[in-house]
Amino acid sequence: MKSRFALALGFSLAVFTTGIVSAETVWLDDLNLSVASQGWGTPHKNQSVDGHALTIGGTKYERGFGTHAEGALHIKLDGGAQKFSASVGVDDEVNKNPDSSVEFIVRGDGKVLWTSGVMRAGEAAKACEADLTGIKALVLEVGDADDGINFDHADWADAKFETASAKTFATSGEAPMAPVAPYILTPSAPATPRINGANVFGVRPGSPFMFTIPATGERPMEFSAKNLPEGLKLDAQTGHITGALKTKGEFTVTLLAKNSLGTAEKKFRIVCGDQMALTPPMGWNSWNCFAGAVSAEHVKSAADAMVRSGLINHGWTYINVDDFWQNHRNSKDPTLHGEFRDAKGFIVPNSRFPDMKGLADYIHGLGLKAGLYSSPGPWTCGGCAASWQHEEQDAQTYAKWGFDYLKYDWCSYGDNNIFSHDTYAVNRPEADANTIKAIRPYQHMGEYLPKQNRDIVFSLCQYGMADVWKWGGSVQGNCWRTTGDITDTWRSMSSIGFRQDKAAPFAKPGNWNDPDMLIVGQVGWGNLHPTHLTPDEQYTHISLWCLLASPLLIGCDMTKFDDFTLNLLSNDEVLALDQDALGKEATCVLTEGNLKVYEKELEDGSRAFGFFNLGSAPINQDFKSLVQFGLAGNQHVRDLWRQKDVADVNAADGVLPLTIPAHGVVLYKLTAAK
Numbered sequence: 235m236k237s238r239f240a241l242a243l244g245f246s247l248a249v250f251t252t253g254i255v256s257a258e259t260v261w262l263d264d265l266n267l268s269v270a271s272q273g274w275g276t277p278h279k280n281q282s283v284d285g286h287a288l289t290i291g292g293t294k295y296e297r298g299f300g301t302h303a304e305g306a307l308h309i310k311l312d313g314g315a316q317k318f319s320a321s322v323g324v325d326d327e328v329n330k331n332p333d334s335s336v337e338f339i340v341r342g343d344g345k346v347l348w349t350s351g352v353m354r355a356g357e358a359a360k361a362c363e364a365d366l367t368g369i370k371a372l373v374l375e376v377g378d379a380d381d382g383i384n385f386d387h388a389d390w391a392d393a394k395f396e397t398a399s400a401k402t403f404a405t406s407g408e409a410p411m412a413p414v415a416p417y418i419l420t421p422s423a424p425a426t427p428r429i430n431g432a433n434v435f436g437v438r439p440g441s442p443f444m445f446t447i448p449a450t451g452e453r454p455m456e457f458s459a460k461n462l463p464e465g466l467k468l469d470a471q472t473g474h475i476t477g478a479l480k481t482k483g484e485f486t487v488t489l490l491a492k493n494s495l496g497t498a499e500k501k502f503r504i505v506c507g508d509q510m511a512l513t514p515p516m517g518w519n520s521w522n523c524f525a526g527a528v529s530a531e532h533v534k535s536a537a538d539a540m541v542r543s544g545l546i547n548h549g550w551t552y553i554n555v556d557d558f559w560q561n562h563r564n565s566k567d568p569t570l571h572g573e574f575r576d577a578k579g580f581i582v583p584n585s586r587f588p589d590m591k592g593l594a595d596y597i598h599g600l601g602l603k604a605g606l607y608s609s610p611g612p613w614t615c616g617g618c619a620a621s622w623q624h625e626e627q628d629a630q631t632y633a634k635w636g637f638d639y640l641k642y643d644w645c646s647y648g649d650n651n652i653f654s655h656d657t658y659a660v661n662r663p664e665a666d667a668n669t670i671k672a673i674r675p676y677q678h679m680g681e682y683l684p685k686q687n688r689d690i691v692f693s694l695c696q697y698g699m700a701d702v703w704k705w706g707g708s709v710q711g712n713c714w715r716t717t718g719d720i721t722d723t724w725r726s727m728s729s730i731g732f733r734q735d736k737a738a739p740f741a742k743p744g745n746w747n748d749p750d751m752l753i754v755g756q757v758g759w760g761n762l763h764p765t766h767l768t769p770d771e772q773y774t775h776i777s778l779w780c781l782l783a784s785p786l787l788i789g790c791d792m793t794k795f796d797d798f799t800l801n802l803l804s805n806d807e808v809l810a811l812d813q814d815a816l817g818k819e820a821t822c823v824l825t826e827g828n829l830k831v832y833e834k835e836l837e838d839g840s841r842a843f844g845f846f847n848l849g850s851a852p853i854n855q856d857f858k859s860l861v862q863f864g865l866a867g868n869q870h871v872r873d874l875w876r877q878k879d880v881a882d883v884n885a886a887d888g889v890l891p892l893t894i895p896a897h898g899v900v901l902y903k904l905t906a907a908k
């Protein structure tokens with residue numbers, strides 16, 4: 235189910251090949267399909283999304299478009315076509331998987347021209363015909379039938395246009411929004427000291443303790459702590475707290491930061507017990523920028539940038555290496571050639587990563603933590619050596635090298651032959667076969683990681699299969715993907731972010747739902763470009779992920795930060811929603827047309843509200859009756875992005891004015907007024 239290539243965006247002209255089609259026909263596969271947006275994989279011309287012959291209900295097709303829900307291809311017709319036709323259905327390559335269900339939709343100038351209804355694996359193709367007379371903008375959509383995108387391999391077979399004169403049409407992944415210049419809302423941090431980040435930190439007895447006090451303000455700065463428990467020490471110059479705690483317990487510490495302009499202090503709770511990641515992990519991952527080209531030098535540069543940019547002072551912690559630190563099974567790249575494991579079976583890094591322990595030590599020396607990536611199958615998503623039948627050895631190796639985070643990606647374990655040879659016991663008699671198959675590989679690694687002499691956050695990456703949020707914690711998982719891969723489009727980000735409610739009840743300290751990485755800044759999966767999200771969409775992205783108590787993993791090249799992106803990632807009042815110690819995930823409490831309202835309960839008794847505009851036109855309205863959300867009396871309203879007080883509003887009869895740009899957000903915190 236996993237693929238690793240970015241989808242380009244923007245209009246591109248397709249080349250029409252004379253002699254293959256007549257002047258009255260333009261085949262869909264002669265257009266540029268590479269720009270299509272979809273929830274997983276890459277668009278394929280005349281092949282399924284997995285690269286096989288197009289086959290629906292046992293019938294093979296020579297021509298067409300293999301894609302995946304949620305997907306969209308925008309086609310600029312400008313009235314140049316009369317008819318569209320195709321045979322549509324779920325590709326047979328998913329082997330009648332019960333999770334596979336899609337809906338094909340043809341939209342013209344914003345109106346539905348044809349829809350297939352829900353289609354499932356194994357069903358015969360349906361004939362699609364749509365009258366395009368006068369249509370200027372066409373969209374071919376594939377929806378997930380509201381049950382997630384797992385195994386939603388969709389084919390537009392024998393797809394073509396009838397046209398009087400046009401030889402080709404321009405395509406894009408999304409309808410272009412009106413351009414909006416980047417605008418910065420968050421004021422600069424004051425020169426006086428301010429301690430940011432989470433109020434709580436979890437660690438297991440005996441594990442190496444590492445925490446950097448995240449403080450903004452003019453340097454030099456001196457750090458100190460009151461009531462620091464025995465076994466821990468604080469570096470006064472760097473703010474790094476290190477050491478180890480021998481026994482379980484809870485300790486309330488007062489952190490202090492002092493410069494020439496003043497002193498800041500903050501209560502900080504250290505919980506030494508069985509659980510780590512008491513707030514969602516915050517950091518960086520290499521995939522969305524470097525993909526398969528990652529190297530140790532890239533990773534060190536990212537760590538340096540995390541410190542140099544000041545993000546470390548806002549609580550950003552992890553520097554995570556994704557796929558391609560191992561040797562590859564058949565790559566032509568000589569840097570990926572070498573033995574997979576040594577004579578004793580221990581994993582061997584590729585030549586781009588000559589010293590894994592040295593890399594982790596370098597990251598730790600900056601006051602940050604280090605993460606790695608593998609798969610429970612024999613191969614990673616990119617085809618590198620993975621952990622199948624070496625789980626215990628790999629857990630030992632990661633700990634010996636000094637890594638603090640493991641992203642464990644399903645990929646090749648999905649092969650039925652792998653599962654049939656996996657005899658590991660799953661003690662869940664109530665679970666069905668699909669759930670047992672989903673649990674097994676994570677139960678393996680989940681047994682071995684806690685046995686190591688350091689805390690390693692366990693991130694399950696399996697796209698939400700078998701309702702992972704219901705059982706992820708039982709296999710020692712700390713966070714788990716609830717969705718397929720995100721791409722830097724509004725359709726991808728919004729369809730993922732606004733569909734998390736079903737998993738919300740299972741979020742709590744130590745257990746987090748993960749809707750995938752952040753897509754702001756310079757991203758590109760090896761082909762860097764500025765994110766295709768508009769500035770308003772990026773404010774929505776960060777606001778929603780923080781309300782959802784999501785792991786926050788920056789996906790961009792941090793050496794290429796611009797002021798706007800850095801500002802998005804350094805608003806401490808917004809980040810505080812994500813790091814709130816109560817650990818509650820926001821849910822949608824109101825939908826009115828294009829307005830969605832999300833509410834999040836906070837530890838201090840206040841509530842955060844995100845007012846999101848999913849439409850393409852601004853919303854200007856007076857929002858009334860806050861009592862519908864259980865609020866009473868006067869409520870103090872604070873604008874978190876602007877970090878300023880708005881007004882006091884009476885919950886019963888007060889009015890909260892809202893001005894929300896297209897695809898934008900207003901993010902407020904409401905506290906009972908004194």
